[in-house]
Amino acid sequence: MTIDLKTVKHISKLARISLEEKKAEKLADDMNSIFEFIEKLNELNTENVQPLTSIAETTLRFREDKITSDNIREKILKNSPERNDDFFVVPKVVE
Amino acid sequence: MTEITSLGLFELIKNIKEKKISSNEVAKSFVDRSEKSKKLNVYVTENFENCLKLSKDFDNKPNFDLKLPGIPIAVKDLFCTNEVRTTAGSNILNNFVPSYESTVTQNIWNEGGILLGKLNCDEFAMGSSNETSFFGNVQNPIAKDLVPGGSSGGSSSALAANLTPITIGTDTGGSIRQPASFTGTVGLKPTYGSCSRYGIVAFASSLDQAGPMSKDVKDSSILLEVISSFDKKDSTSIDFKRNNYSSELTRNIKGIKIGIPKEYRVDGMPEEIEKLWKKGIEYAKDCGAEIIDISLPHTSYALPTYYIVAPAEASSNLARYDGVKYGLRSSGQNLVDMYEKTRSEGFGEEVKRRIMIGTYVLSSGYYDAYYLKAQKVRQLIKQDFDQAYNKVDAILTPSTPSSAFKIGEKSNDPVSMYLNDIFTVPVNLAGLPGISIPAGTDKNNYPLGLQIIGKPFDEQTVLNIAYSMEEKINYKNNITDWWM
Numbered sequence: 001m002t003i004d005l006k007t008v009k010h011i012s013k014l015a016r017i018s019l020e021e022k023k024a025e026k027l028a029d030d031m032n033s034i035f036e037f038i039e040k041l042n043e044l045n046t047e048n049v050q051p052l053t054s055i056a057e058t059t060l061r062f063r064e065d066k067i068t069s070d071n072i073r074e075k076i077l078k079n080s081p082e083r084n085d086d087f088f089v090v091p092k093v094v095e
Numbered sequence: 096m097t098e099i100t101s102l103g104l105f106e107l108i109k110n111i112k113e114k115k116i117s118s119n120e121v122a123k124s125f126v127d128r129s130e131k132s133k134k135l136n137v138y139v140t141e142n143f144e145n146c147l148k149l150s151k152d153f154d155n156k157p158n159f160d161l162k163l164p165g166i167p168i169a170v171k172d173l174f175c176t177n178e179v180r181t182t183a184g185s186n187i188l189n190n191f192v193p194s195y196e197s198t199v200t201q202n203i204w205n206e207g208g209i210l211l212g213k214l215n216c217d218e219f220a221m222g223s224s225n226e227t228s229f230f231g232n233v234q235n236p237i238a239k240d241l242v243p244g245g246s247s248g249g250s251s252s253a254l255a256a257n258l259t260p261i262t263i264g265t266d267t268g269g270s271i272r273q274p275a276s277f278t279g280t281v282g283l284k285p286t287y288g289s290c291s292r293y294g295i296v297a298f299a300s301s302l303d304q305a306g307p308m309s310k311d312v313k314d315s316s317i318l319l320e321v322i323s324s325f326d327k328k329d330s331t332s333i334d335f336k337r338n339n340y341s342s343e344l345t346r347n348i349k350g351i352k353i354g355i356p357k358e359y360r361v362d363g364m365p366e367e368i369e370k371l372w373k374k375g376i377e378y379a380k381d382c383g384a385e386i387i388d389i390s391l392p393h394t395s396y397a398l399p400t401y402y403i404v405a406p407a408e409a410s411s412n413l414a415r416y417d418g419v420k421y422g423l424r425s426s427g428q429n430l431v432d433m434y435e436k437t438r439s440e441g442f443g444e445e446v447k448r449r450i451m452i453g454t455y456v457l458s459s460g461y462y463d464a465y466y467l468k469a470q471k472v473r474q475l476i477k478q479d480f481d482q483a484y485n486k487v488d489a490i491l492t493p494s495t496p497s498s499a500f501k502i503g504e505k506s507n508d509p510v511s512m513y514l515n516d517i518f519t520v521p522v523n524l525a526g527l528p529g530i531s532i533p534a535g536t537d538k539n540n541y542p543l544g545l546q547i548i549g550k551p552f553d554e555q556t557v558l559n560i561a562y563s564m565e566e567k568i569n570y571k572n573n574i575t576d577w578w579m
Binding site: 008019027038039044052055058072091092093 | 430432455469470
């Protein structure tokens with residue numbers, strides 16, 4: 001199986017990463033060599049194997065739904081690329 | 096007296112407790128040496144002034160009951176540190192200042208450790224040579240233009256160059272053990288669930304573990320005792336009885352059964368690695384261990400499995416970097432354009448490659464063929480270890496298939512870079528503890544490491560075997576301070 005340029009562009013859309021044409025070609029090459037190496041898994045019959053989803057065999061713990069941190073709103077907003085008062089600003093979404 | 100910076104953690108603690116040296120003297124020595132070592136490019140963010148101040152505060156009001164009394168420690172820049180910039184080696188987090196502290200670093204400060212600085216690493220811990228960092232290559236103090244390994248390359252270099260007495264890294268596929276092996280130092284990846292992941296910039300959440308990197312095994316046992324804790328803030332943190340690793344450390348490993356997996360004899364493995372492994376087996380025998388041949392039949396499937404599971408989890412974890420609430424933002428014509436440009440400019444090539452692989456294997460129509468398949472093979476790999484541990488207490492392998500390579504040597508060939516982690520990746524997939532200890536050198540005099548893999552939660556046995564073998568191996572780094 002090979003990953004063509006069209007697929008690479010589609011994946012980059014899904015991943016929200018803009019790609020120049022030249023970079024997309026290089027990426028297609030890299031991905032193909034990586035997948036060639038990954039295809040080795042097809043040698044194994046895994047029909048009756050249970051997938052391993054988590055190595056820590058624990059059930060998720062419950063906790064009370066209450067605030068445990070101090071008011072750090074200002075510290076969090078300080079990291080924002082663009083803010084207006086107590087809000088994050090993004091490019092206009094609704095016309 | 097020997098130079099302060101050449102002392103390991105245990106010696107420093109002893110000297111501070113006996114009031115032979117002050118915390119401030121120690122901090123000053125490491126800061127001075129770090130100032131003279133900028134060529135190694137280990138620091139992304141220095142915390143020198145604050146460290147000196149805090150060490151004075153410690154001396155004014157010392158508490159010698161603490162496990163790390165007034166010890167300056169530099170940490171990998173993947174651990175969020177409250178009010179101190181945390182970049183994960185990425186442009187996208189270049190200006191990020193956390194408002195919280197990772198549990199692992201908090202545990203260190205609670206025991207008297209003082210932050211010396213944040214250490215360079217591969218971007219989002221994705222790399223085996225520290226070359227993917229936005230902040231540039233790190234030099235290995237062993238020789239000029241040699242990579243320090245990765246992703247905890249700033250940590251391994253700083254440690255080997257005596258710029259920090261001990262450090263912490265994170266290990267998703269070998270990122271503590273491989274750089275330790277490349278720099279002649281000790282690196283321990285604990286069992287998954289031992290050290291909290293809270294506040295560590297996430298790469299692949301089912302594999303990530305923090306762990307100590309040190310000059311010798313005893314130092315790692317001291318730091319493990321500090322950082323290993325049950326933490327409610329990490330949903331996969333495990334509440335088990337933790338040993339007092341340093342006080343229970345013993346060289347008596349008589350009768351311990353050590354397995355030698357035949358599948359680790361990979362094609363094209365250099366002869367010197369094979370020789371090192373044989374030597375390691377002899378050392379283990381000398382220490383009183385019983386050597387048993389074992390089989391881990393799915394070993395060769397570990398890397399392909401890893402390169403599905405890790406990128407899949409990474410693509411999901413890194414979806415949060417969108418330029419909205421923190422980090423870099425590039426301008427775009429609309430919201431989606433802004434996302435796409437931010438992520439294109441904010442991430443480096445290797446990170447983009449892995450996000451793309453991860454997105455692909457999780458995308459509609461491919462999930463079963465790749466992701467589900469990999470999870471099933473991961474189960475088989477874990478079962479290999481489960482079965483082996485019916486017969487043995489631990490497993491001995493080389494840490495890496497080669498010694499450190501030159502900067503630029505493998506950066507254009509992702510697959511050959513990935514092969515570096517061939518011996519370390521299975522351990523992460525199975526969630527086991529593993530340590531790399533320096534065990535010899537290659538023909539260029541570059542360090543080589545041996546890996547000891549243990550049963551889940553049995554860090555103590557891993558440490559004991561390493562401690563015992565370390566004495567027999569008696570490895571010494573020969574570092575000439577060429578960068579000064």
